[in-house]
Amino acid sequence: MPAAPCTYQLHFTLDAPVSVTVGKLGTFAFPAGRYVYTGSAKRNLEARLRRHQAKEKKLKWHIDYLLTAPGVHMREIKRSEEGECSLNQATGGTIPVAGFGASDCRSGCGSHLKYLGRL
Numbered sequence: 001m002p003a004a005p006c007t008y009q010l011h012f013t014l015d016a017p018v019s020v021t022v023g024k025l026g027t028f029a030f031p032a033g034r035y036v037y038t039g040s041a042k043r044n045l046e047a048r049l050r051r052h053q054a055k056e057k058k059l060k061w062h063i064d065y066l067l068t069a070p071g072v073h074m075r076e077i078k079r080s081e082e083g084e085c086s087l088n089q090a091t092g093g094t095i096p097v098a099g100f101g102a103s104d105c106r107s108g109c110g111s112h113l114k115y116l117g118r119l
C-alpha cells in the first residue's frame with residue numbers, strides 16, 4: 001500500500017477584488033486572480049476536502065473566510081504525499097496576506113496562501 005496522501009492544494013479563482021475579514025488576522029483586500037492554498041489533514045483528508053468545498057459552514061480556519069467570499073470558485077484540488085510546508089515553498093506566486101493559514105507553521109513559510117496572478 002502506498003502512503004496515503006495527507007497534503008492538499010486548493011486551486012481557486014476570485015472573480016473580482018473583495019475585502020474579507022479573516023477571523024482575528026484582520027481585514028484584507030484580495031485582488032482578483034488565481035490562488036493556491038496548501039494544507040494538510042493527518043486524518044480524514046476527503047472529509048476535509050469536502051468541507052473546503054462547502055459554502056455553508058462554521059468558519060474556523062483562515063481559508064474558510066476566503067473560500068466563502070463572493071466570487072470564489074474552486075478550480076482544482078490536488079492531493080500529495082509531500083510535506084505541507086515543502087510543497088508550499090515549492091509553489092510559486094506571492095504572499096497576499098502575511099501569516100495566512102500559517103498559524104501552526106514552523107517552517108517559515110510566511111503564508112500557506114499564495115497568489116498566482118491575474119485571471
Ligand SMILES: [Zn+2]
Nearest residue numbers: 085105107109
Ligand atoms: Zn509552512
